[in-house]
Amino acid sequence: MPRVLIAETQPSIQLALRRVLARAGFEAHTVSTLSEFRDCLDQAPWDAILVAEELQQEAIAAGIGLGDRVVQLRSGGEAAPSVHSVDKRRDLERLPALLDTMMRAPAATVAPTSDIVISPVAERPANGRATCRSEAWKQVEERLAIYAQHDLPLLIQGESGTGKEVVARALHEEGPRKGHPFVAIHCGAIPAELLESELFGHAKGSFTGAHRDKPGRFETAGEGTLLLDEIGEMSGALQAKLLRALETREFHRVGGSKPVALRARVLASTHRDLEAMLRDGSFRRDLLHRLRVGHLELPALKDRPEDLQPLCELFLAACRDELRPALRGLDAAAWDRIRRHSWPGNVRELFNVLRRATVLAANGVIGAAQLEAIGEIDRLAESREESWLSATRREIRRREARGERRETVFERLREELAGLENPADEAG
Numbered sequence: 016m017p018r019v020l021i022a023e024t025q026p027s028i029q030l031a032l033r034r035v036l037a038r039a040g041f042e043a044h045t046v047s048t049l050s051e052f053r054d055c056l057d058q059a060p061w062d063a064i065l066v067a068e069e070l071q072q073e074a075i076a077a078g079i080g081l082g083d084r085v086v087q088l089r090s091g092g093e094a095a096p097s098v099h100s101v102d103k104r105r106d107l108e109r110l111p112a113l114l115d116t117m118m119r120a121p122a123a124t125v126a127p128t129s130d131i132v133i134s135p136v137a138e139r140p141a142n143g144r145a146t147c148r149s150e151a152w153k154q155v156e157e158r159l160a161i162y163a164q165h166d167l168p169l170l171i172q173g174e175s176g177t178g179k180e181v182v183a184r185a186l187h188e189e190g191p192r193k194g195h196p197f198v199a200i201h202c203g204a205i206p207a208e209l210l211e212s213e214l215f216g217h218a219k220g221s222f223t224g225a226h227r228d229k230p231g232r233f234e235t236a237g238e239g240t241l242l243l244d245e246i247g248e249m250s251g252a253l254q255a256k257l258l259r260a261l262e263t264r265e266f267h268r269v270g271g272s273k274p275v276a277l278r279a280r281v282l283a284s285t286h287r288d289l290e291a292m293l294r295d296g297s298f299r300r301d302l303l304h305r306l307r308v309g310h311l312e313l314p315a316l317k318d319r320p321e322d323l324q325p326l327c328e329l330f331l332a333a334c335r336d337e338l339r340p341a342l343r344g345l346d347a348a349a350w351d352r353i354r355r356h357s358w359p360g361n362v363r364e365l366f367n368v369l370r371r372a373t374v375l376a377a378n379g380v381i382g383a384a385q386l387e388a389i390g391e392i393d394r395l396a397e398s399r400e401e402s403w404l405s406a407t408r409r410e411i412r413r414r415e416a417r418g419e420r421r422e423t424v425f426e427r428l429r430e431e432l433a434g435l436e437n438p439a440d441e442a443g
Contacts, residue, residue, distance in 0.1 A: 016040060016041065016042045017040075017041050017042065017062040017063065017114070017118060018041075018042045018044070018061050018062050019036055019041050019042065019043045019044070019061065019062060019063045019064070019065060019114065020043075020044055020046070020052075020055055020056070020061040020063075020064045020065070021033070021043055021044065021045040021046070021065045021066075022045075022046050022047075022051075022052045022064070022065065022066040022067060022070045022071075022074075023045065023047070023065070023066075023067045023070075023088060023103070024047050024048075024067055024069070024070065025067075026047075028067075028088070028103050028104075029045045029047075031103075031107055032045070032065060032088075032103075032107060032110070033045065035107050035108065035110055035111065036110065036111065036114075038111075039110075039111035039114075041111070041114065049070060049073045049074065052066070052070060052074065052079075053074075053079055056079065056081070061084075062084065062118055063084045063085075063086065063114050063117060063118060064081055064084065064085045064086070065085075065086050065088055065110075066081065066085060066086070066087060066088060067087075067088045067103070068087055068088065068089045068090065068340075071085075071087055071340050071341070072340065075335065075340060075341065075342070075343070081341050081379065084117050084118065085099065085341055086099045086100060086101060086110070086113060086114070086117070087099065087100035087101075087340065088100070088101060088103040089101070089102055089103065090102070090103065090104065099113060099117065101113065130346045130347065130380070131343055131344040131345065131346060131380060132344070132345060132346065132347050132350045133324060133327050133328060133331070133344050133345040133350050134328065134331070134343065134344035135328055135329075135331035135332035135334070135335050135342060135343075135344060136328045136329060136331075136332045137332075138332075139329065139332050139333065139336070140329075142185065142188070142189075143181075144181070144185065144329075145322070145325040145326045145328070145329040146325050147319070147321075147322040147325055147326070148321045148322060148325065149314070149319035149320075149321045149322045151314040151318060151319050152314065152319055152322055155182070155311060155312075155313060155314070158309075158311055159182060159185055159186060159189070159311065160189070162186060162309045162311070163185070163186050163189040163190040164190060164191070165190075165309065166191075166192075166280055167280075167308040167309050168261060168280075168281050168282070168283070168305060168306050168307075168308050168309065169186065169282050169283070169306070169307075169308065169309035169310065169311065170282075170283050170284070170285075170289075170303075170306045170307045170309070170310050170311070171183060171282065171283070171284040171285075171311045171313065172284070172285055172286070172289070172310070172311070172312050172313065173284075173286065173312060173313030173314070173315070174286055174313075174315050174361055175286045175360070175361065175363070176316075176360045176361030176362055176363030176364055177313040177314070177315060177316070177361045177362060178313060178361075178362050178363075179244070179284040179286075179313060180199060180242065180244060180284070182311060182313065183197075183199070183240070183242045183282050183284060184197055186240070186282065187239065187240040187280075190280075192238060192239050192240055192280060195236075195237055195238040195239030195240070196235065196236050196237055196239035196240075197236075197239055197240050197242070198232050198235055198236040198239065198240070198241050198242070198279075199241075199242040199244055200213060200214065200232050200241070200242070200243060200244065201244045201245055202243055202244060202245050202246055202247075202248045202249045203245045203247075203248030204245075207250045207253070210249070210250075210253060211253055211256065211269055212229070212231065212269050213231055213232060214231045214232050214233060214253075214257075215231045215233060215256070215260075215266050215267065215268055215269060215275075216228070216229050216230040216231030216233070216234055216268040216269065216271075216275075217229050217231075217268050217269035217270055217271070218268050218269065218270040218271035218272075220270065221268070221269050221270020221271070222269070222270065225270070228268070228271075229268075230268075231268065233260070233266060233275070233277055233279060234275060236278075236279035237278060237279060238278050238279065239279055239280070240279060240280045240281075240282060241279045241280070241281050241282070242282045242283070242284065243257075243281065243282070243283040243284070244283075244284050244285075245284065245285055245286070245287075246283040246284065246285050246306070247285040247286075247287035247289060247292060247298065248287075251297070251299070254298065254299045254302050255299065255302075257302065258299065258301055258302045258305060260277050261277075261281060261302075261305050261306075262305065263277075264276065264277045265277055281306075283306045289303055315358075315361055316358040316361045316362055316364075316365065317357050317358050317359075320354065323353060323354060323365075326362060326365060327345065327350075327353065327365070327369065330365065330366045330369045330370075331344060331345070331369060331373075331381075333366075334369055334370055334373040335373075338370065338373045338374060339373050339374070339376065339379065341379040342373055342376065342379050342381075343379045343380050344380065344381070345380075345381045345382075346380055346381065346382045346383075348382055348383035349372075349381045349382050349383050349385065349386055351383075352383050352386050352389060353365075353386070353389075356389050368386060368389055369381070371385075371387075372385040372386050372387075373385075375387070
């Protein structure tokens with residue numbers, strides 16, 4: 016007879032569960048507290064576990080492993096994805112069929128708690144940020160605290176995925192404009208001919224289809240904060256209008272004649288090298304000076320390996336709360352794989368890899384096998400490297416066919432690569 020452990024605090028629900036399971040041929044044992052639950056889990060193996068939502072959360076926080084044959088007993092609402100659950104007041108009758116299906120599936124091996132080397136934080140911090148340890152990120156936090164209390168424009172730079180929008184939101188939430196709107200717009204995601212209207216709005220009749228006045232993002236941000244994400248993608252003409260708005264603290268809608276006051280704080284972010292764009296004329300020097308009154312440079316994840324653990328702990332907590340309440344953490348093999356990866360996609364890549372691994376971790380523990388996304392990223396990087404090598408070989412053959420000596424070709428390629436790595440030398 017299949018044995019089922021029921022962890023439920025309400026006696027009436029316990030009684031209803033025992034009756035439903037007894038009729039279906041299951042042997043049921045009930046407990047009401049976390050300590051009783053822990054004792055029963057240690058005493059004998061169970062074919063399945065039914066656990067009230069609140070007791071499940073307490074067990075996770077206490078580091079108690081529940082295995083993969085778990086059904087959550089919830090009080091209304093929707094279950095998180097990938098979680099077996101029933102509403103304990105409405106659909107207990109479907110429990111026997113659910114348990115039968117679970118028991119026919121092969122059981123996953125449950126790693127002992129001692130094998131878990133990185134666990135999610137019990138409760139995510141109110142500000143949503145990890146307590147990072149690297150000196151590079153501590154400097155970012157120190158400057159962020161200063162800049163949050165001022166109202167000046169600010170430029171945030173860093174590679175894609177380093178958390179530029181997260182930092183921009185922190186500047187807003189920790190400053191005097193908290194409570195007002197935070198509005199972000201990606202300057203590269205909107206066609207250039209539409210971006211002006213999106214930012215500044217338009218007047219009725221200013222172009223075909225403009226049937227009414229429409230405020231832009233500068234107006235909808237109000238007394239809040241406007242983030243111009245990837246400002247390096249903005250056209251020269253629009254850069255000039257933005258500069259004018261920042262200097263005069265007012266602007267005109269497209270086709271409008273009345274000035275509109277600019278009340279929002281303006282932040283900008285980019286992963287591009289704006290200094291290089293100054294040299295080739297694609298970005299205005301006066302606009303850069305206006306935006307860079309405050310400046311934050313976010314370090315790449317590969318340059319702050321000591322932050323991997325607190326970031327993993329925070330992201331695992333988010334994955335637990337959103338995807339799998341029984342998530343217990345990373346084992347040693349997974350942690351070693353994470354530490355050895357170069358993280359070209361930075362913090363964003365780390366979060367997405369852990370989300371995917373969480374869905375695949377049927378027993379609540381992420382091992383190296385669940386980190387298949389890292390393998391895919393590495394294979395893609397290798398194929399890109401091979402493509403670059405193939406292109407280099409083609410270029411060598413092309414120059415040799417033009418009559419250049421191989422030694423000269425190599426020397427010129429070295430000089431060109433050095434110029435790409437040190438653009439200032441080339442400009443000087």
